[in-house]
Amino acid sequence: MNNIAEQLSAAYQNIAENCAKLSRELASVQLIAVSKTKPVAAVISAYQAGQRQFGENYPQELVAKAEQLKDLSALEWHFIGPLQxxxxxxxxxxxxxxxxIDRLKIAQRLSAQRPADLKPLQVLLQINISAEDSKAGIGADALPALAKAVADLPGLxxxxxxxxxxPGDSKRAFAAMQKLSENLRQQHPEATELSMGMSDDWPLALQYGATMIRLGTAIFGARTYERNE
Structure with missing residues (x-):
C-alpha cells in the first residue's frame, strides 16, 4: 500500500501545478479519493498520507468502511453513485x-432519515449532461425546480x-456545467461546488471551474468489482 501515498502526493502536486497555470487558488479544489471496491487497508494508507475525503458508490460498502473506520478523526465520506x-x-x-441527487423522492428520504445529531447532509444535484440513456441524472431544464425543492428540505x-x-464529450459538457453552476448560484448562493473530472479528464475539468475532482484509479490502481450493494 506504500504506493498509495506516492500516488496521492503526485496527484496533489499535479493539481497544484494545474491550479497555478489557471491562476486558481489551490484551496478552491478538493480531491475526492474514490475508494470503491478497495479494501479498508487502502483507505487507511491514504488517510495516513493525509487524505480525508473518500468517495464510495455502493451504500453497503460505504457503511462497512465507515463503521470500521469510525475512530479516524475528520474522515469524510462522499456518496457518489446512484442511490435507490x-x-x-x-x-x-x-x-x-x-x-x-437526481430525484426529489431520494432527497426527501435522505432529509427524513438524516440523524438529528449530525450536521446537515451536503448534497449535489447530478446532471445527465451528455443525455445518455445509461446514466443517472436530470436534464438541465429540470434543474431549477429540483434545486428549489431540495434547498427547502430540512437536514440537507x-x-x-x-x-x-x-467519453469524448468532456469539453462541451464541462463548459455547459460551468454555465449551469453559475446560474444555480444566482438563486442558491451556497451551491458553490462543481463535482466533475476523474482520473482521465480532471485537468480539463479544472479549466471549467470544477471544485471537486474524483480520482480512483490514479490513486488506488485498477478496480475489482467483487462487492455487495
Missing part, C-alpha cells in the same frame, strides 16, 4: 456528502452540481 430508495437510510446515517444543504460526461 431502499438504501437511502444507510447513506443518510453515514455519509457527509451525496453527489448524486444544497451545495452544487455533479456530472459524468460521456
Amino acid at each position: 430508495s431502499n438504501k437511502t437510510r444507510l447513506v443518510a446515517e453515514h455519509a457527509s456528502w451525496v453527489h448524486s 444543504t444544497l451545495r452544487g452540481l455533479m456530472a459524468i460526461p460521456a
Whole structure:
C-alpha cells in the first residue's frame, strides 16, 4: 500500500501545478479519493498520507468502511453513485456528502432519515449532461425546480452540481456545467461546488471551474468489482 501515498502526493502536486497555470487558488479544489471496491487497508494508507475525503458508490460498502473506520478523526465520506430508495437510510446515517441527487423522492428520504445529531447532509444535484440513456441524472431544464425543492428540505444543504460526461464529450459538457453552476448560484448562493473530472479528464475539468475532482484509479490502481450493494 506504500504506493498509495506516492500516488496521492503526485496527484496533489499535479493539481497544484494545474491550479497555478489557471491562476486558481489551490484551496478552491478538493480531491475526492474514490475508494470503491478497495479494501479498508487502502483507505487507511491514504488517510495516513493525509487524505480525508473518500468517495464510495455502493451504500453497503460505504457503511462497512465507515463503521470500521469510525475512530479516524475528520474522515469524510462522499456518496457518489446512484442511490435507490431502499438504501437511502444507510447513506443518510453515514455519509457527509451525496453527489448524486437526481430525484426529489431520494432527497426527501435522505432529509427524513438524516440523524438529528449530525450536521446537515451536503448534497449535489447530478446532471445527465451528455443525455445518455445509461446514466443517472436530470436534464438541465429540470434543474431549477429540483434545486428549489431540495434547498427547502430540512437536514440537507444544497451545495452544487455533479456530472459524468460521456467519453469524448468532456469539453462541451464541462463548459455547459460551468454555465449551469453559475446560474444555480444566482438563486442558491451556497451551491458553490462543481463535482466533475476523474482520473482521465480532471485537468480539463479544472479549466471549467470544477471544485471537486474524483480520482480512483490514479490513486488506488485498477478496480475489482467483487462487492455487495
